[in-house]
Amino acid sequence: MSAPTPSAEPRLLLGLTLAGRFCGLPVPCVRDVLRGEAITRVPLAPPGVAGVLNLRGRIVTAVELRSRLGLPAAEPGAARMSIVVEHEGELYSLLADAVREVLPVPPEARAMAPETLGEAWRGHVAAIHQLAEGLLIELDPARLLAFGRDAEAGLA
Amino acid sequence: MDDLIAEFLTETNEALAELDTALVQLERAPDGETLARIFRLVHTVKGTCGFFGLSRLEGVAHAAENLLGLYRDGERAVTPEGVSAVLASIDAIRTIMAGLAETGAEPPGDDAALRARLEALAAPEAGAVPPGQEALTEPLLEPAAECEEPELPGPLPTPANDGAPTPLAAAPAAPAAGTGAEAALPVQAIRVSLPVLDDLMTLASELVLVRNQLLQVARSQGDSAFSAPLQRLSRITSELQEGVMKTRMQPVSAAWSKLPRLVRDLGQELGKRIELVMTGGETELDRQVLELIRDPLTHMVRNCADHGLEGPEERRRAGKPEAGRILLSARQEGGRILIQIADDGRGLDLDRVRRRALERGLVTEAALAGMDDADVARFVFRPGFSTAEAVTAVSGRGVGMDVVRTNIERIGGSVDLRSSAGRGTTLTIRIPLTLAxxxxxxxxxxxxxxxxxxxxxxxxxxxxxxxxxxxxxxxxxxxxxxxxxxxxxxxxxxxxxxxxxxxxxxxxxxxxxxxxxxxxxxxxxxxxxxxxxxxxxxxxxxxxxxxxxxxxxxxxxxxxxxxxxxxxxxxxxxxxxxxxxxxxxxxAAQSTDTAQLLLFRAGGQPTPLAVPLGLVARLEALPAESIELVGEGPAVQYRGRLMPLLPVGAWSRPQPGATQQMLVFQEGERMLGLMVDEILDVVQEPLALRPSGARPGFLGSAIIAGRGTDVLDCAHWLRLGDPAWFGHSGGPVPRLLVVEDSGFFRQIVVPALSSAGYAVTECADAAAALALREKGAMFDAVLTDIEMPGMDGFDLLAEIRRGGPWAALPVVALTSRTGPRDMARGHAAGFNDYVAKFDRDRVLAALGRAISGLRSAA
Missing domain, CATH: 2.30.30.40 (SH3 Domains)
Known part of the structure; x- marks a missing residue:
């Protein structure tokens, strides 16, 4: 079994957009999708942490994907969507511009991320999928949520 | 007692399960940490059974502990025979406990062989010692323990048959299905596991959130059919949350209930007369916290009785009453519970602590030399430290204080110790009210x-x-x-x-x-x-x-x-x-114990001088040119006024361009600048003043920040600079009692009053105020809220006026209701004044009038 994509079945990705880019997150790690609102800022938090929010009585840390990927910040007041993922037993909310449909991605559509991808992206991208709708950038939640050393590398 | 035994059985069973694993691990690879853990577990078992008068259990545990102690200190190598013997003793403990659970009493039996085996392994030349010879402490213990045994088995054999309410029998049976006999018991309380309560707590919190959201929606919709039921839901939710919180609270006395008996037994065992005084037992705290401090408390009380208090003979010689006293008190202080265990014994022998710390390699000689007494005393919290000369069955194995500290710190608390030679030791524990x-x-x-x-x-x-x-x-x-x-x-x-x-x-x-x-x-x-x-x-x-x-x-x-x-x-x-x-x-409780001191040098002298920072209004460095000679001495124009300057010791005008350091004192309109050479530091330290005879201008000397320092007598210098300085105030600081149930409001009003020059004592209710009166406290005026739970302001006033030392005190009412009718009612009731809350100036004016009225009348 090869490590990165073990199965021959089409995998499911949740499509989302970030500053016009078409990205996806693996469906199995997504717990919830909701409107990103009422986020409490956490001063002094690492860059990329948008704050904390109340998800039905649980406190969830929100991460701004634009910031993680080195994209310009969203317009103030622009709508944000919150994709709740589970990582190491904790829930996190990943903030995106919009959420699209769930897409099956067949193994043959998969390509490696090109070397020329910007540094902030390369650290967080799992693969590129060539779909009929266009290129889908698959993000790796674990890497997006690895703060500290990686964050510096990703946001330098 | 019954409940306690049931609890003891549960706890010990858990401890034993842990012991088995730990011992096996020890045999495989002996390491210090595992040994220390095993030792503590056995020590706890022994300690608890000693107190219940379970002599068989205690005998076995003591022998096992003895051997483990030698292992821990590295005086014996861990051998398989040794581990087998300890395991055998754990089996024995288990058997005895099974009997205990069944009948409520220790089953008959003889553990002499097992004890002998353990003692032989512990003996200096292991294996060659006749049984019983090393058991120095057993004969001492057993008669005392045995005579209490009849108390336990007495009512026990019958309950299962006739269904009489004996929870002792019911408790061990609880894990099994409830039987008819149990259902017949008039149950007032049941045991609920903490996880269940925790879950309930979480659910209640979430319910509150949902309720709040619903309320928000309802508000935006105006009146609807939902309004009324929603109101009810809201109220019920609040009550539910409060109720769930309450289920977790217990009076701290629940952790103390074992202690009187423990102290009595210890007293007999040690040949001491010990009086245990407990106050504040009704203070409530979270059950979980309570559980965690139970053992530490027991350990500390044991330590007081064993090491802290002297025997009657020694006490007589020291001129103390024969009976030693252990004072256990609890009170809430902010969101924390403060528990103190104080004895009036001999205090820590700090020299011995130093020696022991060196012997045990806990500190180097150089480091020790730089430590003050408080630091030295804290060595007793270090693992492996014990000052007991002889190993007794009570304590003194270096277990206890380190465990105490670990357990308390684990729950976010702190423990400290204060000792005074010949006068006793006080342990202070601060723990959070609840963890959640x-x-x-x-x-x-x-x-x-x-x-x-x-x-x-x-x-x-x-x-x-x-x-x-x-x-x-x-x-x-x-x-x-x-x-x-x-x-x-x-x-x-x-x-x-x-x-x-x-x-x-x-x-x-x-x-x-x-x-x-x-x-x-x-x-x-x-x-x-x-x-x-x-x-x-x-x-x-x-x-x-x-x-x-x-x-x-x-x-x-x-x-x-x-x-x-x-x-x-x-x-x-x-x-x-x-x-x-x-x-x-x-x-923290009495901030008067320590003072913030300003250290400086003056008069060209190398010895540092100190003055309580609280007395100094400001520190200034003014240019030399600004100092003028006016009348008899130097002065400076400062904040629109002429401020007289006074040098401390020899003084010469600084060079032009240089600055003059000064401490500015201010009292109302009056100001005085005390000129000094150099400001050194501000430190917070307890001030132990040694009076220095007749040296005008100085109160005495003290060791501050490790150096001999002279402490300034501010009054002397102020009078010198301005003979009229103290002329106008004419009396001591007026003492004011504030009775107000709202903590929030107290936080606002008390500082305002203090800064206006009152010495303020605050009480949260009328009962506390009256308790102060019982204790003989005296004030110059009372400021009280009107609406308070329990006794309100009117009742408090009536009680004050009824007679006693406070009968003539001016009493000013503080209220949020200031309609003319309310005012009239207040004056009719006999309040000296009736003023609105939050109106600082009126409150101060009313107090001033009330007190001056009293003074002129007197």
């Missing part, structure tokens, strides 16, 4: 809200128009609070929400005076909301490095809020509050 819910003061910086643990908030001060003004030391804002300079941390700037404050900027907001590990500081915030009970939740791992926050929580309105950690904030702000931490930990 804290009271938080909600503050605002810029647009963000934060929670500050109420336990850390000493008081609130309003700054800006109508309140206090900030002052600046270079670029650092400070607040002068009752004459003390309080460093300020602007929260917005610290957290990067706002630019740094510019020196001299006009600031409006609030200062929350916080008590952190390192000392006091003021948190400058833009706004203060009320306090709220908050459920503390840990922050996500990616935020765990943020020192400023200790957790986060969901507020009643559904918003998430970060909880500030006062200690972390102080560190983040780079506040080095000196060695104040130790002093504060010691004397």
């Amino acid at each position: 819910i804290i009271s938080g003061l909600i503050v605002q910086a810029e647009a963000e809200r934060f929670a500050v643990p109420q336990a850390a908030v000493v008081e609130l001060v309003r700054v800006g128009p109508g309140g206090a003004t900030l002052e600046w030391v270079n670029v650092a804002p400070v607040l002068r609070l009752r004459g003390q300079l309080l460093p300020l941390v602007p929260l917005g700037a610290l957290l990067g929400l706002a630019p740094a404050l510019e020196a001299g900027a006009a600031v409006e907001g609030f200062v929350a005076v916080l008590h952190a590990d390192a000392g006091r500081f003021g948190l400058l915030v833009d706004g203060v909301f009320d306090t709220e009970e908050i459920v503390v939740k840990p922050v996500a791992p990616i935020l765990r490095d943020l020192a400023a926050f200790s957790g986060n929580t969901i507020l009643g309105d559904g918003g998430v809020i970060m909880i500030l950690d006062p200690g972390g904030v102080a560190r983040l702000a780079g506040l080095s509050l000196g060695r104040a931490g130790e002093a504060e930990a010691e004397g």
Whole structure:
């Protein structure tokens, strides 16, 4: 079994957009999708942490994907969507511009991320999928949520 | 007793399960940590059975502990035979316990062979010692223990048959299905496991959130059919939450109930007369916390009885009453519970502690030389430390104090010890009320809200128009609070929400005076909301490095809020509050134990001088040119007035261009500058003053910051500089009693009154005020709220006027109801004055009138 994509079945990705880019997150790690609102800022938090929010009585840390990927910040007041993922037993909310449909991605559509991808992206991208709708950038939640050393590398 | 035995069985069974694994691990690879753990477990078992009078259990556990002690100290190598023998003793303990669970009494049996086996292994030349020879302590113990045994088995054999209410039999049976006989018992209380309560707590919190959301929706819809039921739902939800919280609270006396018997038995065993006095047992705290302090408390009381108190003979010689006293007290202090265990024994033998610390390699000689007595005393909290000369069955195996400290610190508490040779030892434990819910003061910086643990908030001060003004030391804002300079941390700037404050900027907001590990500081915030009970939740791992926050929580309105950690904030702000931490930990309750001292040099002398910082209004460095000679001496134009200057010792005018350092004293309109050579430091230390005979201008000398220092007699210098300085006040500081049930309001009014020159004592209700009267406290005036739970202001007034030492005191009512009819009623009731809350000037004026009226009448 090869490590990165073990199965021959089409995998499911949740499509989302970030500053016009078409990205996806693996469906199995997504717990919830909701409107990103009422986020409490956490001063002094690492860059990329948008704050904390109340998800039905649980406190969830929100991460701004634009910031993680080195994209310009969203317009103030622009709508944000919150994709709740589970990582190491904790829930996190990943903030995106919009959420699209769930897409099956067949193994043959998969390509490696090109070397020329910007540094902030390369650290967080799992693969590129060539779909009929266009290129889908698959993000790796674990890497997006690895703060500290990686964050510096990703946001330098 | 029955409940306790059931609990003992449960606890011990758990401990035994742990022991088996640990011992097996020990045999495979002996390491110090495992040994220490096993030793402690056995020690606990032994300690508990000793107190129940379970002599078989205690005998076996004691022998096993003896052997384990030698293993732990490395005096014997761990051998398989040894481990087998300890395992055999654990089996024996288990058998005895099974019998205990069944019949309520220790089953008959003889453990002599097993004990002999353990003792033989422990004997100096292992294997060759006749059984029983080393058991020096057993004969001492057993008669005492055995004579109590009949108490236990007495009523026990019958209950299962006739269904009589004997919970002792019911408790062990509880894990099994409930039987008819049990159902017939008149059950007033049942045992519920903590996880169940925790779940209920979580559910109740979530229900509150849902309720709040519903209320919000309902508000936006105006009147609807839902309004009425929603109101009910809301009320029920609040009650449910309160109720669930209450289920977790227990009076601290539940952890004390074993102690009287324990102390009595210890007294007999040790041949001492011991009196145990317990106060504040009704203080409530979370069941979980209570569980965790139960053993530490027992250990500490044992230690007091065993090491702390002297025998009757020694006490007689020392001129003390024959009966030693152990005072156990508890009270709530902010959001924490403070428990003190004090004895009037011989105090710690610090020389012996030093020797032992060296012997055990806990410290180097050089380091020891630099330590003060308080540091030395704290060695007793170090693992493997014990001062007991002889190993007794009671304690003195170096187990206990280190365990005590570990257990208490694990739940976010602290423990400290104060000892005075010949006068006794006091252990002070501070523990949080609950681990789950804290009271938080909600503050605002810029647009963000934060929670500050109420336990850390000493008081609130309003700054800006109508309140206090900030002052600046270079670029650092400070607040002068009752004459003390309080460093300020602007929260917005610290957290990067706002630019740094510019020196001299006009600031409006609030200062929350916080008590952190390192000392006091003021948190400058833009706004203060009320306090709220908050459920503390840990922050996500990616935020765990943020020192400023200790957790986060969901507020009643559904918003998430970060909880500030006062200690972390102080560190983040780079506040080095000196060695104040130790002093504060010691004397937080009575801050008079320590004083903030300003150290300086003057008169060209090398000896540092000290003055309580609280007396100094400001520190100034003025240009030499500004000093003028006016009349008899130097003076300076300062803040629009001519301020006389006085040198401390020899003085010569500084060179032009240089500056003159001075301490400015102020009292109303009067000001005086005391000229000094150099400001050295501000330290917070207990002041142990040695009077220095007739040296005018000095109170005496003391060791401060490790150096001999002369302490200035400020009154002398002020009188010298201005003979009329004390002329106008004419009397001591007026003493004021404030009775007010709202903690929030007390935080506002007390500082205002203190800064106006009153010595304020505060009480949360009328009963506490009257208790002060019983104790003989005296005041010059009483300021009381009208609406209070229990006895209200009118009743309190009637009680004061009824007679006794307070009958003639002026009493001023403080109320939010100031309609003409209310005023008339107040005056008719006999209040000297009746004023509105929050009106600082009127309150002060009313007090001034009341007190001066009294003085002129007297």
